[in-house]
Amino acid sequence: MLDADFFRRWMTATAVSVDREADRLTALDSPIGDADHGSNLRRGFTAVTAALEKEAAGTPGAVLVLAGSRLISTVGGASGPLYGTLLRRTGKALGEAAEVDEAGFAEALRVGVDAVMQLGGAAPGDKTMIDSLVPAVDALPGGFRAARAAAEQGAEATTPLQARKGRASYLGERSIGHQDPGATSAALLIAALAEADGE
């Protein structure tokens, strides 16, 4: 079973990994975006960990709703409302349960990913975070390691794609050949699940 502490560890592990990889995310965002993905997410997840230390969030759902709200408030770029919606909708789908099992979490995360697709209007293959989140959710019933591998593969598979959403889509064919920064950061988020689980 996954309790509120697990979800706090998930957010903390994501913050650590975003901080470590911020320069790489920004480097990926330089040729096809506006070169701020790493710094934006670092600012957002720093705010998330600060809020989780300060504010009471006693259930898995409350942890994710609080984290998502902080991301929307602090990131400043499109990844804020997108990740914020992902976490808030997932958290709301978890309801007020004190613990959730992995199957329940997988279902809730799918609700969150669907909400992101609706908000951003992106589908798989558009070269966005969806390209690592959807395979991760599909693989999640097989465990966190399987989800991590699927997300990383999904992120790498964005390299040959032409962007159809966001700032990168203005580049047309010039967006081909670069791994999508959003798919890459989404893979970090998924990888942090395994870390929170002690792997």
Place this chain on the structure above:
Amino acid sequence: MSDGKPVGIVLVSHSAAVATAVAELARGLVGGGTAVPVAAAGGTEGGGLGTSAELIAAAAVSVDRGAGVAVLADLGSAVLTVKAMLAEGDELPGTARLLDAPFVEGAVAAVVTASTGADLDAVEAAAMEAYTYRKV
């Protein structure tokens, strides 16, 4: 009509300068109608390019006179942040509405229409109509 209360307008841009200038432009083209509350929510709180949910929420509250709040947004994160806030239900005034309209032309149409005492539906229709004015 809306009982004499004007619809409020919020302009959300990646750039504080753009939001402020478009608000000025729209106000400047009103002439002598009802005073319309227009608030700019541009850039991040630190003054950088981007979108701030806090600035948007504060702007919406500041223009809410009870007749509805029309929100116009420019690009990517500005649009997505407003949509995410609206989806939440409690972060913007209950009557707040994101208008599907071009930013500059829609803002002018919205402010001028609101200055006639029009209600939120009429303001929205006028702003959306701005899409139909072809330039070539």
